[in-house]
Amino acid sequence: MTRATARRSGAAAITLAAALLVTGCSNGDKATDTSNGSRMFTNPVISTDAPDPQVIQVGDTWYLFSTNAQGRNVPVRTSPDLVEWTEAGDALPTLPDWADPGKTWAPEVIQLAPERFLLYYTVAGRESGRQCVGRAVASAPQGPYSDDASGPLICQAELGGAIDASPFRDTDGTLWLLWKNDGNAIGVDTWLWSQRFAEDGLTLVGEPTRLLKQTEPWEGTLIEGPFLHRQDGRLYLFFAANAYDRAEYAEGYAVCESPTGPCVKAAENPILKSSDAASGPGHASMVVKDGRTWLVYHAWPPGQEGSTDPGRQVWLDEVTWVDGKPVVKGPTGTPQHRP
Template sequence: MNTSWPVPAAPRPLVPHAEDLPDPTVLPVPGGYFIYATNNPAAHVPVVFSPDLENFALLGDALPHLPGWARPGFTWAPEVIAVEGGYRLYFTARLRGTRRQVIGVATSASPVGPFVAAPRPLITMLDLGGAIDPDVLIAPDGKRYLYWKNDGNAAHQATHLWGAPLSEDGLSLAAGPVWLLTASEPWERELVEAPQVIEEGGTFHLLYSCADFGDESYAIGHACGESPLGPFWKTSAAPLLASHGTLAGPGHSHAFRDERGQWRLAYHAWQAGAVGYPHGRRSLQLSALHLEGRLARVG
């Protein structure tokens, strides 16, 4: 393990394909990869380290203390980026006094944490059901953009994907939100979420999840555009990745470049025959991601 990071002396070995690591995000660093996931009974933001994407160790909780506005037990879909002098953690949490999820931001000098959350949420969208699933693009010109979903299905409303430029310090939006995409295909089942935008060769690829995370219908879709905020158009009448073989309901993906510069896709999936809690686990999966012009394929 890269000893330049302050990690516990004896981190717990982890078998990611057998343990619950939903909504994964990957932060490549010199010497390895940090992986963050949705809360579990022991941590608000579990953080895992892997030197090679083959061996994994659970380090602990990157966000050991929630801000006063957040209710415990609903801390989802973290995203961590490097900024000058430290790191930013974007996360989803339940706003106290409501039944709505909102997005917060936290700061740390280390990718391990502890991250300290800002005293107020970054994005709420309460009139649209709340806001979840933050993700950040660092564009080729160095500008940062935040993407998320309005949690309309929590309030019997439509779900949409949104984006906005971030301030230079990453702690606020630099402009208002832009609508990017909504469900239009039968296999999306009227729900889109978990957006991520990545850039390759001047094309901006929007990866997103759709349908019901709790069953085999969950899948990953793909769209592309010519700027970080679109407009985006869907490139296929079928999912980029759907249930297959022993994997059921793959989704909430995060694309990243490995140490060789190759695109990889992290996502979670149930095991066929063990879909849904309490018996199933949304385990971490890793696949190759190929971007070919305006198209994408997995595997």
């Protein structure tokens, strides 16, 4: 190398180092530092396949659970900040004897005591030949969870099966489970259901209630992925609709009088739909961090609906509440302030 070449190389290195200090680039880190020191991030926060994400917080750690992928029944990831996620294994390494592997979908977890966590998940029921809902217990949020039941918690085989279970503890302390009958599997209506739990979270009591079904053009032939959220005393039922592998898949909501309804869909639905940044966004969960509300959901890269590489990635966008209505700022593909 000549002396002139060395000077040019050194100058280039200094220029590159200065640029990296400004942008904060570091080996795929989703967070960046701007020149004024504000921490930023850019979606997706998980760039590999992690469908149907649900997030809970335990202590200072966030836990994300998702549909089976990479040989794991219930992949679990951890994060200190909702942005940087680390794989933490399989939360449900062993399925119960009544279930078959390969279709373990949409897991959701709720904490009932300091060392008692309940996982509700969709799995292939061997006897019914349909998707059914199971429940499993663990002493730590990441598991391992164990399902010692002799059969599914809910199946509804005559209605196509039961999927997308979501637990909810209301402000009065009552515990509820939501789910969808998989009617589109057999060409019938897809209802969202709710039923009250006993305090142990293992036994359903009373009778199930039908809340909503597909009725609007944007919903296509199905609604699914329900979850409940209270904000300023109002009860919101969020749901996804349309075919999961199409750009028309989107997220909407309804306002309910109670966990058993009645529920009225919002006129402004869908509140989250495909954009230039992401396609087919939906099947979400909602978290609150430092007074800000965030929607965690999956979406495809534009034009890659139904592909397995990279699959459905995980996105994080803020929700603001305007006159009692949730407004989702997304899908976003540009830097934004991290939670």
